[in-house]
Amino acid sequence: xxxxxxxxxxxxxxxxxxxxxxxxxxxxxxxxxxxxxxxxxxxxxxxxxxxxxxxxxxxxxxxxxxxxxxxxxxxxxxxxxxxxxxxxxxxxxxxxxxxxxxxxxxxxxxxxxxxxxxxxxxxxxxxxxxxxxxxxxxxxxxxxxxxxxxxxxxxxxxxxxxxxxxxxxxxxxxxxxxxxxxxxxxxxxxxxxxxxxxxxxxxxxxxxxxxxxxxxxxxxxxxxxxxxxxxxxxxxxxxxxxx
Numbered sequence: 001x002x003x004x005x006x007x008x009x010x011x012x013x014x015x016x017x018x019x020x021x022x023x024x025x026x027x028x029x030x031x032x033x034x035x036x037x038x039x040x041x042x043x044x045x046x047x048x049x050x051x052x053x054x055x056x057x058x059x060x061x062x063x064x065x066x067x068x069x070x071x072x073x074x075x076x077x078x079x080x081x082x083x084x085x086x087x088x089x090x091x092x093x094x095x096x097x098x099x100x101x102x103x104x105x106x107x108x109x110x111x112x113x114x115x116x117x118x119x120x121x122x123x124x125x126x127x128x129x130x131x132x133x134x135x136x137x138x139x140x141x142x143x144x145x146x147x148x149x150x151x152x153x154x155x156x157x158x159x160x161x162x163x164x165x166x167x168x169x170x171x172x173x174x175x176x177x178x179x180x181x182x183x184x185x186x187x188x189x190x191x192x193x194x195x196x197x198x199x200x201x202x203x204x205x206x207x208x209x210x211x212x213x214x215x216x217x218x219x220x221x222x223x224x225x226x227x228x229x230x231x232x233x234x235x236x237x238x239x240x241x242x243x
Contacts, residue, residue, distance in 0.1 A: 001094045004087060012118075015083050016106040017090060024052055024122065025106045028059070043067060049125065057105070058123040066117045075116035081176060082107035082119035088152075088177035096150055100143060100170045101177065102126060102163075126171050129163030136164070137198045141191070143170055145204055148187040153180050157190035158197045188214035 007014045007022055014025035027033055033052045040047040046061040062081045066072050079087070086107040092098045103124045110118040132140065140162055144154060154161070154175045163171040180186045188211045195201050205211065220226060 001091050004083075004090075012108060012110045014106060014108055015086055017086075018105070021106040021122070024057075025108055027052055028108060028120065028122065056125040056127070058102070058125050059120060060123065061118070061120045065119060066115070072115055072117075075111075076114050080109055080116045080119055082109055082121045084178070085121055085176045088179075089175075092147075092150075092152065092177050098147065098150075101172045101175075126163055126165060128166045129171055130165075132159055132162060132164050132170075134198070134200075137194070137201065139170060141194060141198070141201060141204055143172075144190055144194070147177075148180070148184070148190070151180050152177050153186040154190050155186075157193045159194075183210045184208065185210040185214055189217070192218050 002017060004015050004017055005019070005022075007016075007025075009026050009029055012029050014022060014029070016022055016025060033050045035048050035050050036056065037049040038047075039049060039058075042063075044062075044064050044067075046063065048059050050057050050059045064071060065075060065081050078084075086104045089101045089104055092101055093103060105122045105124065107122075108118075108120040109116060137159060140157075140159065144157055147153070154172070155178065156174055161172065161174040163173065165171065178186075184205065188205060188208075191201075191204060192214055195203065221230075
């Protein structure tokens with residue numbers, strides 16, 4: 001896969017593969033576009049449908065990365081969610097021919113003292129995409145098995161992060177397409193997440209120690225006191241607390 005390019009404009013880094021998207025990135029920084037629909041606006045994410053030169057795109061700002069202190073500290077050493085998403089998904093498409101991903105076209109990253117304090121990603125827009133019916137969820141399991149076999153995982157493997165278009169093509173959303181480690185822990189965690197939403201799902205993998213570790217982590221996160229702490233932290237962050 002060819003290496004991504006970068007360009008600094010008004011103190012903001014634009015990352016892209018195709019030169020066409022450099023100008024698009026500049027227009028986004030200058031806010032020279034039409035916002036057609038605000039899809040999500042939370043402390044965690046901002047997502048909208050925008051139009052530039054009569055073409056529609058999905059624009060996303062992943063805000064938790066610079067809102068949560070411990071995650072912001074890690075950005076000093078890492079590329080960040082936006083750039084990782086751009087690189088990883090384009091790699092899956094170009095090197096492994098997994099065309100099911102919604103393609104990211106560019107990433108925008110702003111840093112202060114090398115810490116990320118703003119980022120955004122521009123994705124292709126799937127005009128006719130719809131969520132799958134319960135009876136079709138087995139298709140997602142098979143698709144994710146293929147991706148796991150290549151050594152990558154989703155990270156939030158649930159039906160709402162997939163669309164199917166009028167040509168019955170699956171489109172994968174909301175993932176950085178990260179590489180798994182030595183064990184299949186991440187693959188099991190993906191499948192256990194889907195199993196929570198797909199009641200009749202037949203578990204596709206052998207139940208190795210990695211499975212039981214993923215299951216234990218899932219159960220731990222569902223404990224009442226753990227959920228309470230998590231919800232309390234979320235509310236305090238929404239009020240501006242840096243925790």
